[in-house]
Amino acid sequence: MTETSARAFESAPVRSRGRRRALLAIAAAVLVAGCASSEPVEPGGIADPYESTNRQIHEFNKGWDTVLLRPASRVYDLAMPGLGDLLLTNAVNFLRMPMNFINHTAQGDFEQAGADVLRTGINLVMGLGVLDPATEFGLPQEETDIGETLAVWGVAEGPYVELPLLGPATARDGFGRVAEIVLDPFGFFTGYDALVTARRGLAVGNIARIRAENTQVIDQALYESEDSYVTTRAGYVQYRRRKVAGGATEEALTDVFAE
Numbered sequence: 194m195t196e197t198s199a200r201a202f203e204s205a206p207v208r209s210r211g212r213r214r215a216l217l218a219i220a221a222a223v224l225v226a227g228c229a230s231s232e233p234v235e236p237g238g239i240a241d242p243y244e245s246t247n248r249q250i251h252e253f254n255k256g257w258d259t260v261l262l263r264p265a266s267r268v269y270d271l272a273m274p275g276l277g278d279l280l281l282t283n284a285v286n287f288l289r290m291p292m293n294f295i296n297h298t299a300q301g302d303f304e305q306a307g308a309d310v311l312r313t314g315i316n317l318v319m320g321l322g323v324l325d326p327a328t329e330f331g332l333p334q335e336e337t338d339i340g341e342t343l344a345v346w347g348v349a350e351g352p353y354v355e356l357p358l359l360g361p362a363t364a365r366d367g368f369g370r371v372a373e374i375v376l377d378p379f380g381f382f383t384g385y386d387a388l389v390t391a392r393r394g395l396a397v398g399n400i401a402r403i404r405a406e407n408t409q410v411i412d413q414a415l416y417e418s419e420d421s422y423v424t425t426r427a428g429y430v431q432y433r434r435r436k437v438a439g440g441a442t443e444e445a446l447t448d449v450f451a452e
Contacts, residue, residue, distance in 0.1 A: 239430050240352040250355040251422045255415055257358065258404075263412075266404035278402065280323045285399045286334050287313070287322040288392075291378040296337045300345045308332050339369030339376075344437045353426055361429035 241247065273281070294309040312327040312334070319326045328334070343365050344350075351364025359370055404411065410428075418424040 239426060240350075241426065242352050243354060247353065247355040247426075248422050250357055251425065253357060254355065254360055255421060258411070258415060262400065262404050265401045266408060269398075269401040269405045270408075273402075281395070281398050281402060283316070283320065283325045284323050284395060285402075286325070287316055287320075288395065289334075289336070290316075292339075292373055292376070293335065293337055295376075296339060296342045297335070299342045300337065305335055308335070338366075339372050340366035340433070341369075341437055343369055350430075350434075353430060361425050363430065363433065366433060 290309055290313045294306050294313075297303075297306040297309055312332045315327040315330065315332070316322060316325055325334075340363075348365050350366075354362050354364060354367050356362050356367055356370070359367075362370060414424045414428055415421045
């Protein structure tokens with residue numbers, strides 16, 4: 194954490210600091226639970242020692258999707274014009290740039306970290322954060338996250354877990370996902386009501402946008418497959434392994450804990 198971020202954190206409301214500590218505790222618990230699993234895993238296998246609990250959380254998440262996310266995505270598709278969708282996407286990508294920079298730097302990818310800085314400057318000055326002239330200049334968005342950073346550092350994938358509301362993950366990715374919520378530099382400006390409202394609005398809109406953009410894949414996994422849990426698990430783990438490997442793996446997945 195930088196000195197500036199530390200000062201911002203110390204000046205944040207006590208309730209916000211308490212929430213961050215709680216989220217960090219959850220993230221640590223996820224990683225510890227993953228490390229505690231010593232079950233052997235065959236090459237290409239999916240470690241799922243917590244399947245019973247995972248299935249319960251999966252059903253909760255599926256119900257959440259059925260009642261709220263799926264209908265919201267349909268409303269988004271109907272109500273959001275193409276320009277609005279583009280501006281929202283660009284704004285969310287702009288807010289992701291600090292974490293992309295931090296992770297690319299931590300991964301030793303200094304060239305891409307420099308590109309992240311250039312993208313931020315160009316899109317701030319020329320695009321006001323909602324347009325993306327940097328891509329037109331040959332600097333496209335390159336997404337990364339803490340889960341990938343941990344993989345570069347040699348942290349094992351760990352067992353598969355389903356997180357309430359956050360969805361499928363592995364122990365490594367679950368820790369990274371919660372940690373990013375806590376460490377997001379924009380999250381330190383919690384004392385400004387207008388910024389808090391704007392960030393929450395963007396977050397809600399972005400969830401609906403992502404669900405709408407992936408409607409076919411998500412609906413097939415959750416509502417058209419024989420076992421939505423198994424389909425979701427296999428699809429997620431395959432996706433993450435491909436992403437960590439730079440899209441270079443085509444390995445078959447085997448659930449080594451299946452009965």
